Amino acid sequence: MIAAEQAAGPTAPPSSQRTGTIWLKSMLREPLVHFLLLALVIFAGYRLIGADIQNKPGSIVVTAPKIEQMAILFTKTWQRPPTSEELKGLIDDYVKEEVLVREALALGLDRDDTVVRRRLRQKMEFVDAAADVLTPTDADLQAYLQINAATFEIDPMLAFQQVYLNPQRHGDSTARDAASILEALQANPAADPNLLGDPTLLPSDLPLSSKTAIGQTFGVEFPEKLDKALLDQWTGPIASSFGLHLVRVSRRMPGRVPALDEVRDAVAREWTNAKRRALEDGRFAELLKHYMVSIEFPVSAEAGR
Structure with missing residues (x-):
């Protein structure tokens, strides 16, 4: 009996098994199946890599130059070098700031x-x-x-003397008093201006000053009127932001473009x-x-x- 079975050759697989084998071979030849298998491989690899990246902590390196910079800044601020404990506090604060800044950027808080x-x-x-x-x-x-x-x-410059008349003190006679003082000054150019006019904090004799500076003190129109006055002659009155002035321009320097x-x-x-x-x-x-x-x-x- 055994000899007869051996003579008949190996036993053929069942028909259902043959059908499954044929179907699998057919499916493996389909391009769509190849694509899906490749996608599964990529997805599995991405999950492994992504998990590794997600679990790997970020790198914060506090370099020696950075620590030195912290110590120098502390020394400049407090006029002494930091203690070891203070330096550790500076480093800890830097690390804390770095972590929080990175997390804030990751959350988009900078937008x-x-x-x-x-x-x-x-x-x-x-x-x-x-x-x-x-x-x-x-x-x-x-x-x-x-x-x-x-x-x-360079701004034009003027030097001048002035005699001040306070309108509040002279009232309606301000113009008449000014004319009287002017007549006396013209008759005696050597007269001391400090003995004439009204008390004021303004200097009676101003050295060479720029027209801009004069305008800031007396008003913008005052230096323009001085610019038209004859040299070394008492004239006026000229109105300023303070009152009236009798003036004698002693020197005038025109504006110019300076040398380099x-x-x-x-x-x-x-x-x-x-x-x-x-x-x-x-x-x-x-x-x-x-x-x-x-x-x-x-x-x-x-x-x-």
Whole structure:
């Protein structure tokens, strides 16, 4: 019996098993199945990697230069170096700040915050400014001085004597009293102005002063009237913000554009500021090319435009 079975060869698998094998082979040849299997592999890998990243703590490194900077700042503030305990407190506070800042950024708390946006803008502008090494030549400064001569022009200057008349003290006779004193001064130019007129905190004899400074004290129209007066002759009265004055202009210096050596520092400062603004505007224009700006005006603003 056994010999007969061996002669008949191996037993054939059941028909249901053969059908399953054929179906599996057919499915494995389908492209959609290949895609799904690949997606499952990627998803499983992503879960493993993502879990590793999520569980891995962020790295905060407090470097030796940073600790040294903390100690220097503490020393400048308190006029002594920090103790070991105080230094540990500074480091702990830095770590706390770093953690909270990172968490705040992760939560998006920096968005739509005017103060944060302003500080970020200032830091960007500071970074741009720090990148600029601006060293003007004498030719640069001279050209800037010529183009902006009015900015650096030395103000005209005047020196004069004055006799003050207080309208509240003289009342309706102010003009008549002024004419009388003026007549006496013209008759005797050597007369002491301090013995005439009314008491005042204003000096009777003003040395060379700029027209701007005189205008700030006596009123803007006062130096313009002085500018028209004859030299070394008593004239007036001229009204100021205080009252009436009899004046004698003793010296007059016209305004002028100074030589570069006289105002080099001021010209260099203004040249640097102007050049930096130009560079900032240029860099911003390049950055702006990467953005499309749309401005949606409110309905009320549109109606008024």
